[in-house]
Amino acid sequence: MDKVIKLERHDMIAVLTVNSPPVNALSAAVRGGILECIKDAIVDPAIKAIVLTCAGRTFIAGADITEFGKPSKPPALNDVLSEIENSPMPIIAAIHGTALGGGLELALACHFRVATKEAKLGLPEVKLGLLPGAGGTQRLPRAVGPELAVKMIVGGDPIPAAEALKNGLIEEIIEGPAAGGEAFARKVLAEKRPLRRLRDDESKIAAAKADRSIFTNAVAAMTKKSRGLEAPFAAADAVGYAIDLPFDEGLKKEREGFLKLLTSDQSKAQRYAFFAERKAHKIAGVPEGTKSRPVERVAILGAGTMGGGIAMSFANAGIPVTLIEPGEEQLKRGMGIMQKNWEATAARGGIPADAPAKRMALINGVVGIENVGNADLVIEAVFETMAVKKGVFGKLDQFAKPGAVLASNTSYLNIDEIAKSTNRPHDVLGMHFFSPANIMKLCEIVRGPRTAPDALITAVATSRQIAKVPVVVGLCDGFVANRMYDQSGKQAGKLLFEGALPQQVDAVLTKFGMPMGPFVMSDLAGNDIGWLSRKDRGIKSEIADALCEAGRFGQKTGKGWYRYEAGSRTPIPDPAVETLIEQTLARLGRKRRAVSDEEILERMMYPIINEGARILEQGIAARPGDIDVVWLYGFGWPIYRGGPMYYADQIGLDGVLTKMRELQVTMGDEFKPAALLETLVAEGRKFADFSQPA
Structure with missing residues (x-):
């Protein structure tokens, strides 16, 4: 146990430190060590209080999910929590970094909780297709009330220490976990504070017992975007047990719900995705110890839909941006759209009221490519044609500073061919963002045959810094995302030739669980983008080309595969599109047939x-x-x-x-x-x- 748990006696205070890097997960060894050390401290007549803290960069950041699906090893977490909760002396959780999942459940079993100001506390199990299985759904509502508990458990996002203090989840904000926890323990003893066992405290759920709409309204708000998912609704039910049932019965029902989800197909898929994302960070062919180049300022060429969205992503992360257009009119339009987008988000309560002004202040809109000179990373987001992109990269040699990473946002084109336009192909790679770039999380990092390892690492690190999920891919037409998506796009187009309509194809895909079908997505991205790309590559798609020739470019023109009311993004099936399809098929001598889902x-x-x-x-x-x-x-x-x-x-x-x-x-x-x-x-x-x- 000495390897993962350390027990120190500071006269009448026992300080128990978990040291199981990198995240102090609740492995069997950690659970056993905590249990043994607490039992030792309790029977020591000199000890009057126990502080539970962690070494390293974080408090316990969750269960050891590598143990999921394997035979359980004693002690069970609930046995450890029961020992903590029933301790005759106060046990204080001193939190820094993150207290997540089982880590927060352990803290909730303690009699008091304190945290450093940067700490975050949460129960994110729903993101793995699970619900908290060690009392989190029963203790958290008693600590903070059912409304915030639903938000934290059903939504899965952590809250900062300041919010935790405001809502009674922690008692104090401290300077350092060990020293701060010990000082608080001495205060508890000096003031002879009674032990607070959350299982016995129903003061914060009393209002919901009297008026259950407090709970049901919170659930409705948090589950409205959970289409197709099982865990958010099961988690909401479990929080309801805290209101409706005695603690021990609620605990039993929570455990039943956890075990049911644990063996479900959905949770298995979500846990697979969790590990797949982390494995994607491992990049083959990069020498160990390769360091990222510093990126303090970014230049983005193009203030259109993609360029503006990319600029917003960097400003959201507090990184200054030089946004460049060749003309004042395009620049003004792009800056105005960003301002409008942020103001709309602030109006919905998604960001603070002062955030739009602060973020706009980070974006310096200028005319002329010569303004890239102070950027450590230059991202090109101009028209998707090889000639235009090669022209831009040819100019970057003259104006970009030595060592700057030069990235193209191309979604199809050959990065190596683009790199040949420069005298520094080792600095060139692809950073393919997805539309809308300020919202979508993926960034395909396209490695060219001459891309330097440190340029590649820089693109990956910077993507993560702006809250994107980077995946390194190789060089081919369309890379991974669009090369595969083109297959579905081809089939979507061919299904129109068979007799299906856009709304039928889209409905099948949304029923499957996709957020939107291919035709709605095309309208969102802009049908003209694919049209220009097809022209550049000498590819024809008769129906899609006819749509664009009719000026139906999508949402931005109010009509595409669907029509859109002014100011609305809701797609409305348009008889004119069906007529266009029928006319095109008639011209090609084809007949429609019934196509099954x-x-x-x-x-x-x-x-x-x-x-x-x-x-x-x-x-x-x-x-x-x-x-x-x-x-x-x-x-x-x-x-x-x-x-x-x-x-x-x-x-x-x-x-x-x-x-x-x-x-x-x-x-x-x-x-x-x-x-x-x-x-x-x-x-x-x-x-x-x-x-x-x-």
């Missing part, structure tokens, strides 16, 4: 999976999980389905292969199964079993 789903999903297999074959993605992270954060793939490669494993690769072979016979070689898919099925393996050759 099942056919739509298979044709939209299986080619994506098949293309993912090809991407793995070619080493464009390092892991199947990297592909899944791209889809989770780039396209809003439902997290409870894990990602397309995980989903394929769950439905069975043999079934995917069989259907692809059938489609190849009836529809052509575009459905030819990938060699890797054939191999995995022949060997009885899954994508989860795949790893790139060393």
Whole structure:
């Protein structure tokens, strides 16, 4: 136990320190050490109070989730919490860093809690498809009231120490965890404060017992965006037990709910996604110890939809931005849109009222590429054509300072070809943001064959600094995200040729769990972007091209695959689009037929999976999980389905292969199964079993 738990006696105060880096997770060794040390302290006649704290950068940041699904090792966390709660002497949790999940549940079992001012406290289990399983749903409502408890448990986001103090979750804000915790313990003893066991205190849930709408209204507000998810509703039910049942009965029901979710398909998928995101941070081919270049200021070329969204992402993180356009009119329009977006968010209560002004102050809008000179990172977000992008990068040699990382936001184009326009191709890479860039979390980091390792590390680190999820990918047309998405886009377009309508295809995808279908997404991004890209690459898509030729570019023009009322983003099916489709098909001599929802789903999903297999074959993605992270954060793939490669494993690769072979016979070689898919099925393996050759 000495390796993970240290017990020191400071006359009448026992200080128990957990030292299990990096996050002091509640492993069996940590649970056992805490239990043993508390028992030792309790029987020591010289000890009058116990302070529980942690070494390193954080308090206990949760359970050891690597133990999930494995035979449990004693002691159970609830046994440890019971020992703490029933202690005859005060036990104080002294928190710094984060107290999350089981860490906060342990703190809630203590009689008092104090925290440093930067600390955050939360119960994020819902994000793993779970609910707190060690009394969190029963003790937290008694500590802070059911409304905040619902927000923290059903929403899963932590609260800062100041809010925790305001709502009674902690007693004091302290300077340092060990010294501050010990000082508070001495105060408790000097003032002879009675022990507060949350299980016995119903003062903060009394109002909800009398008027249950306090609870139900809070639940309605927090679950309105939880379509398709099981855990938020189960977590809300568990908080309700704290109001409706005696503590021990509520604790039993909470545990039953936790165990049910633990074995559910949704939680397994969400836990898979959790680990996949972390594995995506491991980058092959980068020498150990490679350091990021410093990034103190960023220049963004282009103040349009993408450039403006990228600028907002950096300003949101407090990083100064030089936003550059070739003309005053485009610059003024872009700056105005950012201001309007932030003001709308502030009006909804999403950011403080003074945030728009503070963030706009971080953005220096200027005319002329010569203004990139003081930037450590330059991101190009101009039109998606090779000629335009090469022209921009050719000029960057003249104006960008030595050592600046030069990134293109291209979604398809060859980064190496762009890099040839400069005399510093080692500084060039792709940073492909997703629209709207200030909201979507994915950033595809595209590594060119000559990209320097420290430039790559800089792009990854900077992406994380602005709250993006970076995934490093290799070089090919469309990289990972759009190369795969193009398969669904092709099928969506072909389904129109068969007789489906945009609203039917979109409805099948949203029923599956996607936040929007391909046609709504195209309207959001701008149909003209794909149109220009197709022209640049010599590709035709008759119906989509006819749509753009009619000026239907999407939401920004009020009409695309759907029509949009002024100021609204709600898509409304438009008979004019059906007429356009029918006229195009008639011109091409094609007839419409009835297309089933099942056919739509298979044709939209299986080619994506098949293309993912090809991407793995070619080493464009390092892991199947990297592909899944791209889809989770780039396209809003439902997290409870894990990602397309995980989903394929769950439905069975043999079934995917069989259907692809059938489609190849009836529809052509575009459905030819990938060699890797054939191999995995022949060997009885899954994508989860795949790893790139060393």
